[in-house]
Amino acid sequence: MSGTRVFLISFAIASCLAAAGTASAYHTRFIANNCNYAAPTPTPYITRDGSIAVALRARHEGYQWGGGCWNDNNVDDSPGDPQENAGTGGEGADCSGFTFKVWRESETESNAGFYQWGMFRHVHGPYTAARFKAGEGAPNISVSKSALIKMDALAKSGHIGMIYATNTDGTDQIIEAKGEAYGTNIWTRTYRGDSNYGGVRRTGWS
Amino acid sequence: MDGRRNRFALGRSAAAGLLAGTLVGSTILVIVGSAIAQGTADSTDPYIEATHLPRLLTTAGAVDLEYDAYCIDPALDEAESSCDVTGSAFVRPGTSGHFRELPLVRDGGTSRLVARVPTSIASSREGFTYYAEIEAESQSAAVTLPAGGASAPHRSLPLGRTIQIDLGTHRFGESTRADERVVAAAWGDGPNEAGLEQGRNGAPIGASAFDVDASGTVVLLDQAHGRLLRWSHDARSPTLVPVEVDGTLADMTLARDGTVYVLESASRAGRTPLVRRFDSDGRSLGSTETAEARWSQIRHAPGGPVVLQQPSQQWMPVAAAGSLVGPEDQRRRGRSGRPHGDGTEVIVFRHDNEIRIALVGTAGVHRSWRITSETALAEVQLAEPLGNHLVLVARVYTDDRDQFLVLVLDRSGVKQSFALESAEWAETAPLARFRLAGSSLFQFGSTSAGVFVDRFDLEVK
Numbered sequence: 141m142s143g144t145r146v147f148l149i150s151f152a153i154a155s156c157l158a159a160a161g162t163a164s165a166y167h168t169r170f171i172a173n174n175c176n177y178a179a180p181t182p183t184p185y186i187t188r189d190g191s192i193a194v195a196l197r198a199r200h201e202g203y204q205w206g207g208g209c210w211n212d213n214n215v216d217d218s219p220g221d222p223q224e225n226a227g228t229g230g231e232g233a234d235c236s237g238f239t240f241k242v243w244r245e246s247e248t249e250s251n252a253g254f255y256q257w258g259m260f261r262h263v264h265g266p267y268t269a270a271r272f273k274a275g276e277g278a279p280n281i282s283v284s285k286s287a288l289i290k291m292d293a294l295a296k297s298g299h300i301g302m303i304y305a306t307n308t309d310g311t312d313q314i315i316e317a318k319g320e321a322y323g324t325n326i327w328t329r330t331y332r333g334d335s336n337y338g339g340v341r342r343t344g345w346s
Numbered sequence: 347m348d349g350r351r352n353r354f355a356l357g358r359s360a361a362a363g364l365l366a367g368t369l370v371g372s373t374i375l376v377i378v379g380s381a382i383a384q385g386t387a388d389s390t391d392p393y394i395e396a397t398h399l400p401r402l403l404t405t406a407g408a409v410d411l412e413y414d415a416y417c418i419d420p421a422l423d424e425a426e427s428s429c430d431v432t433g434s435a436f437v438r439p440g441t442s443g444h445f446r447e448l449p450l451v452r453d454g455g456t457s458r459l460v461a462r463v464p465t466s467i468a469s470s471r472e473g474f475t476y477y478a479e480i481e482a483e484s485q486s487a488a489v490t491l492p493a494g495g496a497s498a499p500h501r502s503l504p505l506g507r508t509i510q511i512d513l514g515t516h517r518f519g520e521s522t523r524a525d526e527r528v529v530a531a532a533w534g535d536g537p538n539e540a541g542l543e544q545g546r547n548g549a550p551i552g553a554s555a556f557d558v559d560a561s562g563t564v565v566l567l568d569q570a571h572g573r574l575l576r577w578s579h580d581a582r583s584p585t586l587v588p589v590e591v592d593g594t595l596a597d598m599t600l601a602r603d604g605t606v607y608v609l610e611s612a613s614r615a616g617r618t619p620l621v622r623r624f625d626s627d628g629r630s631l632g633s634t635e636t637a638e639a640r641w642s643q644i645r646h647a648p649g650g651p652v653v654l655q656q657p658s659q660q661w662m663p664v665a666a667a668g669s670l671v672g673p674e675d676q677r678r679r680g681r682s683g684r685p686h687g688d689g690t691e692v693i694v695f696r697h698d699n700e701i702r703i704a705l706v707g708t709a710g711v712h713r714s715w716r717i718t719s720e721t722a723l724a725e726v727q728l729a730e731p732l733g734n735h736l737v738l739v740a741r742v743y744t745d746d747r748d749q750f751l752v753l754v755l756d757r758s759g760v761k762q763s764f765a766l767e768s769a770e771w772a773e774t775a776p777l778a779r780f781r782l783a784g785s786s787l788f789q790f791g792s793t794s795a796g797v798f799v800d801r802f803d804l805e806v807k
Contacts, residue, residue, distance in 0.1 A: 189457040192416050196395060200615035212420055214615030223544050284745055286699075286722035290414070298549040305397035305414070308659050310696035310725035310740070311642050311776050313397070319544065319551075321594050322612050328642040328656060330776045333724025333741035335748040335768065 170202075170218045171229040175209035175262035180255035186244055186345050188291040195242045195291075195302065195315050197259060198324045202232030203317050208241055209233075209262035216323050223320045232324055233264070235300045236272060238317040239293055240265030242302065243342040245279050252278035252344055269300040273338045285332050285339040293340040294331040300340070301331060392419040392429050392487045396480050400492075400500040400659050402682050402695040403702040403714065409468040409502070411435050413450060413459045415480045417487060429487075433480035435461040436496065439470035445496060450478065472710060473503035492658035493637055498680040500660075503693070505702060508714040511759050516721035516742040518749055522764040524800030528788070529556075529564050529577050531584070532796035533772075538583050540797050541570030542772060543593065550771060553797045555778035556790045557600040562783065564799050566790075567591075567598045567608060574606065574628065587628040592620075597644045597775035599651050605631065607651045607665065609644040611775070618673065621653070621664045637662055637676035643777040647685040654684070661685070686731055694729045701740060703729055703755075715755050724748070728780040728787075735761060735806050737787065739780045741768065750779070752787060754806055762805045769793065 202216035206226030210233065211217070218230030233241060241263065244254045249266055257263055267277055273295035275282035283292060293302045294314070301316030304326050312332055317324040331337045396415040417429040436445035446467070450459035459480065467474050477499040481488035492500055531540045533552065542552035554569045562579040572591055575584035594612040601607070604626035613619045618639055623631040638655040645652055650665035653676075660680030663671050671679070683691025683706050690712075695702045699722055704714040715736070724741040727750065731737075736755045741748055742765075754762040769791030770779070781788045787802045 187456070189414075189416065192395075192457070193418055196416060196418050197420070224548065285743065296549070305657070306399060307642055307656060308400060308402060308695050309642055309654065309777065310701075310723065313640060313656060319548075321543065321592075325612075326640060327595075327611060328640050328776050330725045330741070333743040333748050333768075334770060335743065335746055338745060 169229060170231040171204075171207070171209055171262050174211060174231075175260050176258075177263075178258070178261055180246075180257045180261065180263075183244060183254040183256045186254050188289075188345060191242050191244070191291050191345070192304070192315075194244075195238075195304075198233065198238060198242075198317075199315075199326065201324050202230055203234060203320050203323050204228065204230040204232045205234050205320075206237070206264055207231070207233050207262070208237035208257075208264045210259050210324070212259060219320075221320055233317045235317045236267050236269045237264035238324060239272060239300050239302060240267060242291075242315075243279065245277070245342070249277045254344070269295050270297040272300050272340050273297070275340060279342050279344065281341050281343055283339040283341040285337070288332070288339045288341070291342075293342075294329075294337040295340050296331075296334075296336040296338065301329065303332075392417060392421075392482050392484070394418075394431060394480060394482060394487045394489045395657075396478075396489050396491055397657050398478065398491050398659070399697070400682065400695075401502045402500070402693050403505045403704055403711075404468070404473070404502055405505055406469075408465070409463040411437075411448075411450075411461045411463060411476065411478065412453075413478055413480060413491065414457050415459055415489075416457055417482045419482075430483045431457075431459070431480055432483055433459055433478055435476055435478040436499075437461075437463055437467055437474055437476040439467045439474050440472035441475050441501065445476070445499075450480070471504065473501060475499040475501050492660050492680050493677040494658070494660075494680045497678045498660065501682045503704060503706065503711050505704065505714050505716060506711050508702075508716045509755070509757070509759055511715060511717045511753075511755075513717060513719040513721070513742075513751070516719065516749070516751065516765075518744070518747045518765075520765055521749065521767045522752075522802065524789070525786075525803045526801045527798055528562070528801050529566065529584075529799035530796065531566070531575065531798075533794075534796075535571070537586055538575075540566065540568045540575065543570050549773065551595060552772040553774065553790075553792065554596045555598040555775045556781065556788075556799060557598055558781045558783040558788050558799075559600050559604070560602070560783065564788070565598070565600060565606065566797065566799070567596060569593050569596055587624075587626075589622070589624050589628045590630055591622060595773065595775055597641070597778050599644050599646045601646060601651065607644060609636070609641060609653060609664075609775075611641075613639070621651070621670070623665065623670060632670055634664055634670040635673055636664065637673040637680075643775070645684060648687050649685065652684060655680075684729075688731065690731065692729050692731065692736070694726050696723060696726050696740070699723050701726060701738070703736065703738065705731065705736065713757070715759075717753070725777065727777055728782060730782050732782065732785060732804070732806055737782055737804065739787070750789070752802070754804055764802075766802075767791070769798075772797070 200214040201210035221228045221230040301314035305313040314329040433450040448461040540553040566575040574587040606624045640656040662676035683693040701717040728739040750766040772792040
């Protein structure tokens with residue numbers, strides 16, 4: 141066997157091994173490699189418009205069940221994560237973690253203050269979509285769906301999304317972390333009329 | 347001896363090759379892998395997102411054009427950091443002539459930009475057309491709404507002498523039974539079953555959309571399995587037609603020749619959703635991207651399928667004269683109303699607890715309805731002419747109940763009305779619940795057991 145042939149075979153084997161290693165890291169190391177656990181910055185005041193600016197930066201990033209850390213490179217850096225496995229360490233928030241961060245809430249449920257977490261802070265917050273729907277936690281209240289305005293949310297057991305805009309046909313544009321196959325983005329939805337969904341508002345902002 | 351030397355030389359060569367191959371291969375793959383893992387270089391260009399609810403059908407009084415514009419500069423800290431925007435609306439009476447520029451004025455400290463349409467233009471009997479250009483003050487980013495700008499502006503029409511309908515307070519609980527259940531399929535992976543994207547866990551999403559052709563054949567998009575389920579009239583089981591779709595929520599429409607258009611919803615950054623075209627056997631006939639990032643429905647129109655896209659809030663053709671239409675042409679051909687076979691367009695505008703609908707021809711509005719309700723109104727699922735009538739399906743809701751309300755409208759008001767249970771255990775494309783074929787209305791619903799399509803025969807021909 142010639143040295144050249146051995147080189148090529150070795151190259152191919154090494155390529156496969158390296159690719160496998162990279163793929164493994166690609167799916168499981170985003171949080172470990174990029175995210176932090178720093179204390180949030182208390183923020184005296186935020187606006188609905190300001191929260192949109194925060195939310196828009198998460199568009200086209202990934203979805204991670206139980207997650208809450210993303211960058212702003214418009215790529216899902218951990219595609220194909222198992223949908224309901226909080227331990228895969230991938231990029232992105234899930235629906236309730238995304239809402240928690242965009243609404244700048246505290247991990248202490250009795251605290252209704254505002255906290256800037258930052259994209260790279262890995263935090264989900266204490267609320268599931270069902271708990272948001274129930275208006276649990278000091279910052280959150282249930283609101284009649286017909287009274288919802290920009291950046292209020294529609295929540296049911298298993299999902300929550302925030303209202304970005306309303307359309308001429310009566311649908312809403314919802315900004316949400318939808319699922320592994322979708323990531324985080326804005327889509328047109330009919331959540332408002334769906335009786336499974338309830339209205340939720342983050343209090344204290346303008 | 348020579349043989350031993352050769353074997354020794356070969357061994358040294360192999361070892362060197364193994365070492366070099368491993369080093370080079372690993373290095374290249376680590377570099378490539380790292381680049382992929384980090385994504386592409388961080389996007390640093392500012393961008394603007396703007397929304398606008400077009401003033402499609404107006405009544406007397408002042409008309410304000412309102413735009414919510416968000417300028418994001420990724421180079422700045424994310425704590426509410428955004429770049430300032432400025433802009434103008436361009437307005438003209440009717441549909442021709444020069445546009446008049448109106449500066450957009452910021453509404454207090456919010457993201458809202460506003461321009462009041464001069465009374466002389468707003469009160470024009472032909473209505474007015476308009477668009478807006480919004481840019482970052484640094485001029486590093488800009489958007490035009492609607493996207494076609496002066497080539498395809500929004501058209502605002504006076505509602506004129508309208509037929510007023512007051513629905514009062516809706517009585518939940520009374521619903522009409524279907525004339526026939528034409529399709530029923532259990533959830534599952536079998537040949538006669540429809541799939542759920544993530545199984546039964548979490549929020550169920552399944553069987554995205556359906557359509558019905560003139561012969562009564564029902565086609566269901568089973569996106570989880572990448573196939574169409576086709577029930578011919580009176581067939582007990584469906585024919586399976588594999589199609590190459592991405593498996594996420596999608597809407598669909600059937601052309602008269604059996605061509606199937608599937609409009610997908612997921613897209614990568616910098617790209618927009620795909621419209622895929624298939625022949626009746628599921629063979630791919632190509633695809634095109636939508637002009638805009640979001641959509642609420644795809645429907646058949648005389649010239650080909652049209653998609654109601656956002657943020658422009660316009661119907662844009664995605665195929666015409668047998669060819670797919672690219673994003674740029676879609677933008678240039680955006681319209682406020684959905685084209686119909688009799689040369690008219692239907693314009694729908696729902697705001698709060700009011701729905702305004704107009705049939706519009708070349709001379710403007712020739713019939714309109716203004717529907718108000720004490721019970722909250724959500725989306726308009728369907729609004730289509732049927733002979734001299736118009737069939738409207740809208741959702742009424744409270745915080746814990748909802749139903750679809752079917753109204754058959756004519757010159758005198760409501761000719762027929764009935765309520766239907768919403769029956770949406772699983773999520774579909776947003777406006778994929780109803781189709782009109784002949785004088786029958788078809789409803790696509792789901793329960794925890796499976797999906798169904800029911801037929802309701804309307805009292806009009």
